[in-house]
Amino acid sequence: MAIYKPTIPVTSIDGGLREGKSVIIIGWILPDANRLHVNLQCGSDSEADIALHVSPRYENGSPNIVYNTYKNGSWGSEQSTPDSPIIKGKLFAIEILVTKEAYKISANGKHLMDYKHRIPITKVNTISLDQNIKLEFIGYQNSLVVPYKTLINGGLQPGSSILIFGVPNTDSKRIEFNLRHRYGIAFHYLCLFDENVVVRNTSENGKWEAEERSRGVPFIKGQLFQVKISCNRGYYDVFVNGQQAHTYKHRFTKLEDIDVFEVYGQLQLIFVHV
Structure with missing residues (x-):
């Protein structure tokens, strides 16, 4: 709460x-x-x-x-x-x-x-x-443990948001957030520290679609971050520490079926609010 x-x-x-x-x-x-x-x-x-x-x-x-x-x-x-x-x-x-x-x-x-x-x-x-x-x-x-999974009661809808606070480990390789439904992942957000790349993608029935990649991981190892994933009518907005980091258009549009949020990677997860 x-x-x-x-x-x-x-x-x-x-x-x-x-x-x-x-x-x-x-x-x-x-x-x-x-x-x-x-x-x-x-x-x-x-x-x-x-x-x-x-x-x-x-x-x-x-x-x-x-x-x-x-x-x-x-x-x-x-x-x-x-x-x-x-x-x-x-x-x-x-x-x-x-x-x-x-x-x-x-x-x-x-x-x-x-x-x-x-x-x-x-x-x-x-x-x-x-x-x-x-x-x-x-x-x-x-207390939160990674890998972390929580239900989204009633699924997503335009105006929904998820708030995450955490600290990447000093030796972190990756941090991953997933918005999942019964048949796959509607929004996959993956930060790869060694490559300094952020990957966004969608999967269904075990098959990944074309990924979006951009340089510049928005997190600093060992420092507290705040991530807000906002669900809008046609896209997701990702804000990091109050600044817009990425936008991702919906590929899976049955928002009400997106009912699980997941966190993976090398980080201390402090707080999640869905």
Whole structure:
């Protein structure tokens, strides 16, 4: 589930927390921010207990991230990690995976910290966010594994879109997205890093059609990307990090029959919304 443009500074956590659930926060840090926070807390009032306080800080010229808990009116002992991957003015994705013992915290695909629980996760029901964050959305999901496959309920239609956030591995060879139907692949989008080529194609009953190829893979190894695949009446638009990358005319036109989205390749898949 994703909440687009949620209310800042406080929003409730859909269904609360449980083991195996990830909270994904995606947005931008404002360029003049000195510090900010993402809090998982027990209620929405100003003195609520904070089970997890994640605070990227930029004040000393060497960005770091501080972690802490606020309980019964007092802060606990701080923990921190240096060399924050969260850069002011750039897109970021923070993932907080809930496990039995700890929160596993990552940013832009980089693991930062296993923060042991100091407050039971059953008490956590709210996210508090700093005004220095230009928030895109908050998502809740189980951890994603590549190869990845998900159903598109009701199939595609003009106006549908799929949103993907991920980080190519530093040794990535290929990243592949497929929009599939019962008899084949309506839209195949393949990035080949070694050749620096993007391939688009369609297959039916195991037979590929004439492929479209262009130079210039729109991803950078090790860096967070945002891909939006928009389904229009006659074509697909592919946007990467907000910029139009490719257009592909429909060859399979029964859009309502396209009911599966797939991801393959060497990448850390952070979030998918269909």
